[in-house]
Amino acid sequence: MTPVYDYIVIGAGSAGCALAGRLSEDPAVRVLLLEAGPRDRHPLIHMPAGLAKLVRRRELNWDYLTAPQAALDGRALWWPRGRVLGGSSAINAMCYTRGAPGDYDAWAAAGAAGWSWREVLPYFRRAEGNARGADALHGADGPLSVSDLRHVNPLSQVFVEAAGQAGLPANPDFNGPEQYGAGLYQVTQRDGARCSAATAYLRPARGRPNLTVVTGALVNRITVRDGRADGVVYNAGGQPFHQPVQREVLLCGGAVNSPQLLMLSGIGPADALRRLGIGVVQDLQGVGADLQDHLDICTLYACTERITYDRIGDLGVAWNYYLRGRRGAGTSNIAEAGGFDRSEFAPDERPDIQYHFVPALLDDHGRHRLPGDGFTLHACYLRPRSRGRIRLATARAGDPPLIEPGYLSDPDGFDLRMMVACARRARDILRRPAFDRWRGAPIFPAREDLDDAGLEAFVRAKAETIYHPAGTCRMGAADDAGAVVDPELRVRGIEGLRVVDASVMPSLPGGNTNAPVIMIAERAADLIRGL
Numbered sequence: 392m393t394p395v396y397d398y399i400v401i402g403a404g405s406a407g408c409a410l411a412g413r414l415s416e417d418p419a420v421r422v423l424l425l426e427a428g429p430r431d432r433h434p435l436i437h438m439p440a441g442l443a444k445l446v447r448r449r450e451l452n453w454d455y456l457t458a459p460q461a462a463l464d465g466r467a468l469w470w471p472r473g474r475v476l477g478g479s480s481a482i483n484a485m486c487y488t489r490g491a492p493g494d495y496d497a498w499a500a501a502g503a504a505g506w507s508w509r510e511v512l513p514y515f516r517r518a519e520g521n522a523r524g525a526d527a528l529h530g531a532d533g534p535l536s537v538s539d540l541r542h543v544n545p546l547s548q549v550f551v552e553a554a555g556q557a558g559l560p561a562n563p564d565f566n567g568p569e570q571y572g573a574g575l576y577q578v579t580q581r582d583g584a585r586c587s588a589a590t591a592y593l594r595p596a597r598g599r600p601n602l603t604v605v606t607g608a609l610v611n612r613i614t615v616r617d618g619r620a621d622g623v624v625y626n627a628g629g630q631p632f633h634q635p636v637q638r639e640v641l642l643c644g645g646a647v648n649s650p651q652l653l654m655l656s657g658i659g660p661a662d663a664l665r666r667l668g669i670g671v672v673q674d675l676q677g678v679g680a681d682l683q684d685h686l687d688i689c690t691l692y693a694c695t696e697r698i699t700y701d702r703i704g705d706l707g708v709a710w711n712y713y714l715r716g717r718r719g720a721g722t723s724n725i726a727e728a729g730g731f732d733r734s735e736f737a738p739d740e741r742p743d744i745q746y747h748f749v750p751a752l753l754d755d756h757g758r759h760r761l762p763g764d765g766f767t768l769h770a771c772y773l774r775p776r777s778r779g780r781i782r783l784a785t786a787r788a789g790d791p792p793l794i795e796p797g798y799l800s801d802p803d804g805f806d807l808r809m810m811v812a813c814a815r816r817a818r819d820i821l822r823r824p825a826f827d828r829w830r831g832a833p834i835f836p837a838r839e840d841l842d843d844a845g846l847e848a849f850v851r852a853k854a855e856t857i858y859h860p861a862g863t864c865r866m867g868a869a870d871d872a873g874a875v876v877d878p879e880l881r882v883r884g885i886e887g888l889r890v891v892d893a894s895v896m897p898s899l900p901g902g903n904t905n906a907p908v909i910m911i912a913e914r915a916a917d918l919i920r921g922l
């Protein structure tokens with residue numbers, strides 16, 4: 392007999408794990424969580440420094456490539472996305488940041504009623520288990536463990552000092568009263584191990600008879616009858632299944648796959664669907680539109696001494712990690728230090744540049760190993776104006792969709808000017824006296840005397856994603872023609888179907904996106920429960 396579920400959650404990523412975990416707290420509710428990827432058994436997931444090698448594990452990664460980007464010298468950019476229990480939170484860099492309060496007030500002002508900073512803060516706090524303890528801005532009892540790093544490379548402290556010399560004050564807490572400044576990131580770790588959304592929300596739920604987790608289950612489409620989502624069709628172990636649902640289908644496939652799956656289910660821009668022979672269930676022009684991402688530029692210098700993580704791949708690090716009770720370099724998230732800065736273009740008090748400092752040479756996401764030792768400063772622009780889209784390439788769920796991020800495509804060229812400002816400020820910090828002892832030859836850019844035109848060419852040649860796609864099933868008010876979901880995350884025109892993940896963000900928050908996505912899922916759980 393086909394089992395009966397109240398809720399089917401599609402995708403066990405940051406949002407899906409949090410949502411399935413919360414909903415299944417009620418023993419009267421039966422939840423099915425479907426994940427295309429495998430269980431999260433791989434040890435590189437759990438040893439934080441393993442992320443340097445994780446990028447090459449294709450079996451845990453959707454391993455996407457964007458369409459060639461006209462503004463980036465025609466390059467197709469690599470987009471890793473987690474395909475495993477925990478989703479992208481199982482392969483991410485663990486930096487715990489939320490963005491600025493004003494980012495959420497901007498959501499509310501844009502029609503996302505109920506998502507202002509005052510209204511979302513309780514959900515950030517509810518999710519958070521901060522080892523520093525609770526206060527007005529932080530939670531200490533939540534499932535998502537947040538800790539200070541156990542091991543910090545001396546160069547990360549040098550970065551903070553150099554940033555201070557460049558005028559950026561030291562900030563011990565980017566999620567405290569002030570985001571502006573430089574410091575060490577707090578990380579989503581527990582006892583020196585990664586705390587993915589699966590660790591945080593599924594482990595405590597493991598014994599619950601009302602939660603069923605199926606891995607290796609690729610959802611092909613959501614079925615809709617008489618305007619109501621009534622189940623999903625998925626493949627697992629080479630077998631097709633049609634699973635009916637009692638109450639709701641909750642789509643948590645992430646910013647690339649959620650719009651793809653809606654379109655495969657006939658929900659999206661009607662003309663585009665018809666061209667692929669997909670029957671139109673609901674014409675929703677906004678599905679796949681409004682794609683936003685943080686574009687990032689890395690500045691690299693050689694280091695004069697062998698103190699970097701360029702040899703972190705050594706087996707010794709792993710031995711040390713496991714034999715010394717999760718201590719040493721194995722606990723590093725590699726992007727240990729960073730900061731939030733304001734450019735000369737910032738329209739308000741919110742920082743508009745984020746830094747991630749890496750005490751290693753990082754080229755092409757670590758996929759291209761450079762010889763020697765060095766350090767890298769990432770700088771990204773936090774509020775891009777450019778918008779792209781996700782489109783279907785084929786009518787099959789297993790095929791990658793077309794990812795067209797439209798980087799630097801805003802008509803007035805503002806994003807490009809900001810990226811040049813990012814590159815300029817990053818170089819300024821790395822040239823400060825604190826780095827004098829450590830700074831070797833410049834690597835990227837190779838010349839130190841570049842003017843803005845030279846930096847522009849550098850950005851076009853080297854900028855990459857910092858992994859925060861969002862906005863492709865954007866939420867908005869009833870009169871917003873481009874909105875895909877309403878402020879309660881319900882898909883317009885379809886009953887019993889919500890989207891809950893990074894794709895619903897009206898605009899990118901100014902920071903990393905894991906904590907904001909988990910906040911969205913925490914709030915969605917209350918909305919679904921009618922609280």
Ligand SMILES: Cc1cc2nc3c(=O)[nH]c(=O)nc-3n(C[C@H](O)[C@H](O)[C@H](O)COP(=O)(O)OP(=O)(O)OC[C@H]3O[C@@H](n4cnc5c(N)ncnc54)[C@H](O)[C@@H]3O)c2cc1C
Pocket residue numbers: 401402403404405406407425426427428471472473474475476477478479480482483484485486487488608609610611643644645646648649652788857858859860892893894903904905906908
């Ligand atoms: C390399 C990398 C580094 C990052 N670093 C940081 C960081 O340091 N700090 C931070 O805050 N954020 C970071 N991020 C971003 C953050 O991790 C993501 O924004 C967040 O995890 C997205 O959550 P999500 O739930 O929207 O999607 P995901 O976590 O990607 O989850 C989507 C899930 O749905 C599954 N799925 C998709 N389609 C289907 C289907 N058809 N059938 C079944 N299952 C499906 C996927 O396999 C996946 O498990 C990083 C991301 C990456 C990739």
